[in-house]
Amino acid sequence: MSYTKKVTNILADTFVNAGNSGNTADTAFGATSPTINEIGRLNRAQYSYPFFKFDISGVNNLSGITDAKLVIPVTRAFAYLSYSAISAKVYRWKNEWNENTLTYNSSDLANYNFNRIDDGNVGTIITGDESVGSLVKLDILNSLLAAIGEGQNILNFYIHSEFGETGNSWAGIETGTKENTDVNKRPYLEITYSNQIPLLNVSLPTDNQTLSEGTAYDIEGSATDADNGNVVTVKYKINNGTERAIASGVSDGSTPLSFAKALTYQNKRLWDGATDVTGVDLAENTAHTLHVWVEDDQGGVSTEEVRNFTVIWNRPPTISGANEDLGTIMAPPVRTYTVTDPEGNPFMITEKINGTVIRSFPGVTGQEETVTIPHDRWIRLDLDTPHELTVEATDDNGLTSTRTFTFVRTETHIEFMLDFDNPDVEVHFTLDGMPKRVLVKLERYLPPGSEIEFVRVTNNAMDAEPTWEDATAAVIAGRGHLFTNETKTAESWRINIWVSIAKGTATERVLLNGYGGAFD
Incomplete structure (x- = not known):
């Protein structure tokens, strides 16, 4: 025609x-x-x-x-x-x-x-x-x-x-x-x-958008073709990449063909669902272009609509504060912090001591958290040795930031109890009958100025409130201790030992290499 x-x-x-x-x-x-x-x-x-x-x-x-x-x-x-x-x-x-x-x-x-x-x-x-x-x-x-x-x-x-x-x-x-x-x-x-060349109206996206991780990049508008019966196809491409169709339909000569395509910026590229529509990483600080046009099956091609945009590569979460050397300390450190993600992505927080996880939990943007070292882990840290307490924040794309607190643990005392988290220890010291006597031997080196501050023992360690008895003199003398307690509220009897050695004015290192003993 x-x-x-x-x-x-x-x-x-x-x-x-x-x-x-x-x-x-x-x-x-x-x-x-x-x-x-x-x-x-x-x-x-x-x-x-x-x-x-x-x-x-x-x-x-x-x-x-x-x-x-x-x-x-x-x-x-x-x-x-x-x-x-x-x-x-x-x-x-x-x-x-x-x-x-x-x-x-x-x-x-x-x-x-x-x-x-x-x-x-x-x-x-x-x-x-x-x-x-x-x-x-x-x-x-x-x-x-x-x-x-x-x-x-x-x-x-x-x-x-x-x-x-x-x-x-x-x-x-x-x-x-x-x-x-x-x-x-x-x-x-x-x-x-x-x-007649088809006409194009692009309502979205606006020009000069900046896309960060997870940002939606919507392409919307309408196309009209005055020639009844023409097959009309709306297409787009990113920069000089692959041409892709958004929508297609048969024109009745007057009714606009609406179109919409929702792209997502993720991992440095634009995605249409699971399809990578860019094929290459989009550079930061560079103007990229979206080209949209409409074609009909008679060779008509509309004027191309162009929208410029830039991208920000995904950034790791931000942890408040700065890395810090806490020096030589005698008590578990306590530090507060907050975490935010620049792109608003979900993130996990993991607190560690020397690479071993203390706790891990989903983070809440801007919420104040506190990191410290539980007592049972603190007393196991080597003395006079550098340690690292870390906070890691990892977003759902795998990017991680870390806050590090370094310190050296020192002590004026050596203090320990039996570790009932160890099944062997738990079985050995849990009894059906009432223990009457316990012998505690400490393999120790106490330089001048140091001393055994106390040795306490109990035979009802499973009770909510165990009865602790002073066995210090008996241990120093190398003798056994006779229990005076004869009652319990728990199902079984259990022996526990609580030792504290004070460094005092000693200039040499106090050593406790182990313990032994017996009970009946």
């Missing part, structure tokens, strides 16, 4: 004339007689060169253009004596010009070969016998297609008259200009095409 479009928006028109003395005339007839434009060639080196500027922005939505003419309503025709007809041909003009000041010299028509573009339009014969009111049509197809292909919205051209049948051509026509009050006397463009 063919359509015809009429373009009447003349932005500027005029003509210049060269006289019969070596083309030296300097006349701008368009300025002095603005309602008349002349096309033709006069013998004795007299030339009339009409200039036109048409607004062609309205034809950018046409595809399948098969013909284009400059249609000239004839207001006067002239031919002299026996001179022959002329051939009028349209050339695009490179330079800018002003219709009120253009002259033969200023337009540099003497050097027209350097200033015009020959797109290969076909010339039209003008005999000078054309009747008033008739329409003379000049071919402009190639020039129009070239201008559209270059993205031009203005078709800037002039008409050059060539010799006709002999070297004595003297014929021409006059027509109206854009100032002529009779619109029927004004030239216009007549364009024949087979398909």
Whole structure:
């Protein structure tokens, strides 16, 4: 199916004339007689060169253009004596010009070969016998297609008259200009095409978005195609990547085709569900582009809509404070902290001592937490040795940040009890009958100034409140201790030992290499 479009928006028109003395005339007839434009060639080196500027922005939505003419309503025709007809041909003009000041010299028509573009339009014969009111049509197809292909919205051209049948051509026509009050006397463009280019409206995304981890990047809008029955497909691509379809449908000639595509920025790329639509990592601090357009099945392609965006690569959670050396300490350190994630991603917090997990739990953004070392782990830390207490925060993409507190543990006392978390210890010291006596031996080195501060023992260690008895003197003397307690509330009897050795003023290290003993 063919359509015809009429373009009447003349932005500027005029003509210049060269006289019969070596083309030296300097006349701008368009300025002095603005309602008349002349096309033709006069013998004795007299030339009339009409200039036109048409607004062609309205034809950018046409595809399948098969013909284009400059249609000239004839207001006067002239031919002299026996001179022959002329051939009028349209050339695009490179330079800018002003219709009120253009002259033969200023337009540099003497050097027209350097200033015009020959797109290969076909010339039209003008005999000078054309009747008033008739329409003379000049071919402009190639020039129009070239201008559209270059993205031009203005078709800037002039008409050059060539010799006709002999070297004595003297014929021409006059027509109206854009100032002529009779619109029927004004030239216009007549364009024949087979398909209208579909139109695109992109409502989302907005331009210049910044995408961080997990951010949605929505593409939404509508497309219309005035040609009933055309299959319309909306497409997009990221940068110069793979073209992908968003939506497709058959046009009824008027109803918009709505489309929506939800992309997600994650792991340095844009994803459509599980599909990687970028194929490569998107660089930070770089302008990236989304291109959206619509095509129909007749070869029509809309103007491309472009949206710029930048990305921020996923960042690990942020732990408040700074790494810290706590120096030499005698008590378990206590530090408060908060964790936030720059992208708002979920995260886990893990607290460790020397790489061993103390606790791990889901973090809450901005909530104050406290890290410390439980007593049973604290007393097992080597003395006079560097240790690391760490807080790790890991987001759901695996990025981790760490806060580290270093310290050296020192003590003025050695203190211990039996470890009933050890099954062997638990079984050995848990009894059916009541223990009456216990012998405790300490393998120790006590330098001058140090002492055994106390040794306490109990035979009802499973009770909620065990009865502790002082066995210090017996241990120092190397004797057994006789229990005075004869009661329990728990199911079984159990012996426990509680030892404390004070370093005092000793300058050497106190050593406790082990313990032994017996009970009955």
